[in-house]
Amino acid sequence: MAVDQPTVLVIEDELAQREVLSYNLEAEGFRVIKAADGDEALLQVEEQAPDVIVLDWMLPGVSGIEVCRRIKMRPELRRIPVIMLSARSEEVDRVRGLETGADDYVVKPYSVIELMARVRTQLRRARPSTVGERLEFDDIVLDSETHRVTRGGQDLKLGPTEFRLLSTFMEKPGRVWSREQLLDRVWGRDIYVDTRTVDVHIGRLRKALCKHGGDDPLRTVRGAGYALG
Structure with a gap:
């Protein structure tokens, strides 16, 4: 898959x-x-x-x-x-x-x-990112066609996994995604990945999003998962 x-x-x-x-x-x-x-x-x-x-x-x-x-x-x-x-x-x-x-x-x-x-x-x-549409949330802009992400006009360097994670969050701001749902969406159901891997990549995504300053836009919902905004 x-x-x-x-x-x-x-x-x-x-x-x-x-x-x-x-x-x-x-x-x-x-x-x-x-x-x-x-x-x-x-x-x-x-x-x-x-x-x-x-x-x-x-x-x-x-x-x-x-x-x-x-x-x-x-x-x-x-x-x-x-x-x-x-x-x-x-x-x-x-x-x-x-x-x-x-x-x-x-x-x-x-x-x-x-x-x-x-x-x-x-x-x-x-899921607008699947058809190459541009997604925006506050000062974050994700262009799925050019695979480019900016925050406050400054380019952010994201790995493929972090890019897919951010796409998922930006398609549905405010939605809480469980670790299992993120594994399914970002890694695929046919690939075994420990749920702790999600936390590692969320940490990397947070670091990249805050590299040039600004508040952390990702929210940890205890016992449930993660959300954007």
């Missing part, structure tokens, strides 16, 4: 549909995790913190609408884009899905090519 590979959670109870979606998403370069029902979906969202969620309305047990509602009620999860899939094409159903918190609504049967485009659109919003 590529490090920092964007993750899509596919929540679909029909096996054939789930596999078609997964195949096409993986071909687009996404890491795919899957869930076949609402309860499993909520557990995966909690543990995996995906970048985008593709969610079927009709699920056994907890419905897709309820899954979406519960995700959007959680401050730490509500920024994850949700694309809802449904055979319901009436305007009232679209409105209900969007009012529940879905970021997009796609009617079945759908074009796989169009759905992939919609996923990429939501990813640009959720």
Whole structure:
């Protein structure tokens, strides 16, 4: 698995549909995790913190609408884009899905090519660094295309790991990331790294960010992890 590979959670109870979606998403370069029902979906969202969620309305047990509602009620999860899939094409159903918190609504049967485009659109919003966008937080500027970071107009020299860490924090300022989530996002799930390694690289990132003065923008949340701002 590529490090920092964007993750899509596919929540679909029909096996054939789930596999078609997964195949096409993986071909687009996404890491795919899957869930076949609402309860499993909520557990995966909690543990995996995906970048985008593709969610079927009709699920056994907890419905897709309820899954979406519960995700959007959680401050730490509500920024994850949700694309809802449904055979319901009436305007009232679209409105209900969007009012529940879905970021997009796609009617079945759908074009796989169009759905992939919609996923990429939501990813640009959720993880702008993956498409080369410039990120800013206070006086820190990160240009993911040129791999350049400045603070107060002065260049900062960051190693690859510190750069990926800072990208993760700057995409979602204020969000608290656990060490396990940072390991998943920055190092990759297929690579074994001790959680203490995160602390080492956070220390290096802090040193680089404060090299030319200024307050430490990284916040340690005891028992939870780290956050920017």
